[in-house]
Amino acid sequence: MTRVGVNGYGTIGKRVADAVAAQPDMELVGVTKTSPDYGAEAALRRGYDLYAALDDRAAAFEDAGLGVAGTLGDLLDAVDVVVDCAPSGVGERNRPTYEAHDTPAIYQGGEDAAIADASFNARASAEIRDADSLRVVSCNTTGLSRLLAPLDEAYGVEKARVTLVRRGGDPSETDRGPINDVVPDPATVPSHHGPDVNEILPDVSVDTAALKAPVTGMHTHSVNVTLEREPTTAEVRELLRGETRLFLIPEARHRRRRDLKDYASDLGRARGDFWENCVWEESISVEGRDLYLFQNVHQEADVVPENVDAIRELTTDVSREESMARTNEALGVGL
Numbered sequence: 001m002t003r004v005g006v007n008g009y010g011t012i013g014k015r016v017a018d019a020v021a022a023q024p025d026m027e028l029v030g031v032t033k034t035s036p037d038y039g040a041e042a043a044l045r046r047g048y049d050l051y052a053a054l055d056d057r058a059a060a061f062e063d064a065g066l067g068v069a070g071t072l073g074d075l076l077d078a079v080d081v082v083v084d085c086a087p088s089g090v091g092e093r094n095r096p097t098y099e100a101h102d103t104p105a106i107y108q109g110g111e112d113a114a115i116a117d118a119s120f121n122a123r124a125s126a127e128i129r130d131a132d133s134l135r136v137v138s139c140n141t142t143g144l145s146r147l148l149a150p151l152d153e154a155y156g157v158e159k160a161r162v163t164l165v166r167r168g169g170d171p172s173e174t175d176r177g178p179i180n181d182v183v184p185d186p187a188t189v190p191s192h193h194g195p196d197v198n199e200i201l202p203d204v205s206v207d208t209a210a211l212k213a214p215v216t217g218m219h220t221h222s223v224n225v226t227l228e229r230e231p232t233t234a235e236v237r238e239l240l241r242g243e244t245r246l247f248l249i250p251e252a253r254h255r256r257r258r259d260l261k262d263y264a265s266d267l268g269r270a271r272g273d274f275w276e277n278c279v280w281e282e283s284i285s286v287e288g289r290d291l292y293l294f295q296n297v298h299q300e301a302d303v304v305p306e307n308v309d310a311i312r313e314l315t316t317d318v319s320r321e322e323s324m325a326r327t328n329e330a331l332g333v334g335l
Ligand code: NAD
Pocket: 007, 008, 009, 010, 011, 012, 013, 032, 033, 034, 035, 053, 085, 086, 087, 088, 089, 090, 094, 108, 109, 110, 111, 137, 138, 139, 170, 299, 300, 303
């Protein structure tokens, strides 16, 4: 049984906590909050032990009537691994604390790749040995790695070109935008997303360009991959259909991106989460050696099963395939 702590209980942290709690081979020891807000109360109501992320805030929780089991240091001493889900850049500030407590750590994609011994994607990462820390790559990098790895294995990727239409902010981020525009972000091309994919797939040539749009639900990727061989459209569809973390949206079943979120909710998935990439089946088409497709990535959710697999990667000898199977089974990943 791997004992896990989650430091930072926001968009990603609360999902990772639930996913860990759902694994038969893991125990969620507790989660941290910086302040006694509704998230802290919700964590307690879910039965999770709460720890103060910052030592000097512990009294504020008690004053608010929310009992804490201790502070971050206590949590780190009680776990085999901590999953850092603090805001971008804060993970770097937390790193010395994890190291001082000798606690292996998993970081998120908002941190620089150099923060950890290796960047991680369960489907696409090469073998990782003797790591004390891992960085689960960002939502976009996760989505692209899951797609490009099987294409490269089956047909060879000569060059991938991807335009990312990114959501302006998460549904909870009411201060983000744009609210009435589509904005190049970053305006320079290629964007940083391609190099981040190379942290996982160093030999795959990929250029990316990114925009931000006034939507909150998902990112959309417009993908063009020049392959080394020339498969048929049907062969590519079958290849991608065989990947458990890719969901091929049946032709004419879901016309709109909004339908996907409704579908996930109607299936009873907490928060309407889509852990799989959503690839529009009818968009998959091959012209010569050029493959085209659209996919959507639920930015709040796709990294969640990857964090669970990263925990096993860091703390056990369980194989990548076995870990993915266990995670998929426990969460219900794979439609
Ligand atoms: P978030 O702001 O929703 O949640 C972060 C949480 O950490 C908040 O509850 C915040 O109060 C708390 N926190 C602040 N300072 C802290 C500290 N010192 N110690 C512990 N907790 C602290 O952020 P998020 O969207 O969950 O992002 C977390 C990480 O995941 C970032 O690296 C981000 O880049 C990455 N990520 C985010 C998304 C996304 O779409 N939201 C997708 C993939 C990866």
